[in-house]
Amino acid sequence: MTAPTTYRLDLPYQRPPLTANQRMHWARKAKITRAVRHAAKVAARNIPALGRCTVRLVWTVTDRRRRDADNAVPTLKACADGLVDAGIVADDVPALMTKHMPEIVLGDTAGLVLIVEPLAPEVTP
Template sequence: MWICIPTLPPSLNEWSRKHWRVRHRAVEEMTNNLRLLALAVNMPKIERAEVRLVYYFRDRRRRDPDNYAGKFILDGLRKAGIISDDNAGVLRLPQPEFMVDRQAPRTEVWITEWKE
C-alpha cells in the first residue's frame, strides 16, 4: 500500500519544541485525513506491518535519520485504523530514506504486511 502525503512532517527536534496543543491538533488532522483516505479506498487494517518512509526534500542538506523516525505519521496511521499498533511487536520500521525533489517535496509511506 502506498500513501503520498503532499507535505513534510516536522523533524523530532521541531516537534518537541511545539506546544502540546499544536502537536495534538497536527496529529488529529493527520489522523482525520488518513481515516478519510482509508474509507475512500476501502483500505484494510494491517495487523503486522512494515512501514517505509521516503522523504522528498527541496535540497540536499544533511539530515539525521533519527530525527525523521515518523512518530507523527505512525500515530496517525494507528489512530486512523490503517495499522493495528505501532509497537515493536507488530511494526517494522526501517531507516527512512531521504531523496530530493525540488519541485514537489512530499512524504511517501509504503506499508506492507509483515509475515514471519
C-alpha cells in the same frame, strides 16, 4: 486479482510537520500531531486490515542541503498512530508494526510518502 504487496500513501506535506528539534507549546504540538494522524488515516482508507506490517516514511527533497533523517521520527510516529486509527493494524507495537528509520531522497518535487508493506503473521511455536 491479488492485492498489492506495497501501498504508497502520499501525505499532504512537503516536509515533516513534526521534528525532533522543534520546541513548541504542547497544545500546538498536539494540534499538529492530530492533523498528521488524520492525514495518514485518510490516506490509508483503501488499505485492508493487514494484521502486521512494515512502515517507511520517505521524504523527497529538491536540493542537496544536509538533513538529519532521524529528525523526522516524530512525524513517522504520528503516521503510525494514524494507521492504527484507520484499522490497518491493531496497535503500533513492534510485534505488529515494524517502523524503519525515515529516508531522505533527492527528487524533482518535495513531499512525504508513507510506504506500507504487509508482513506475514507471526508463527508461535
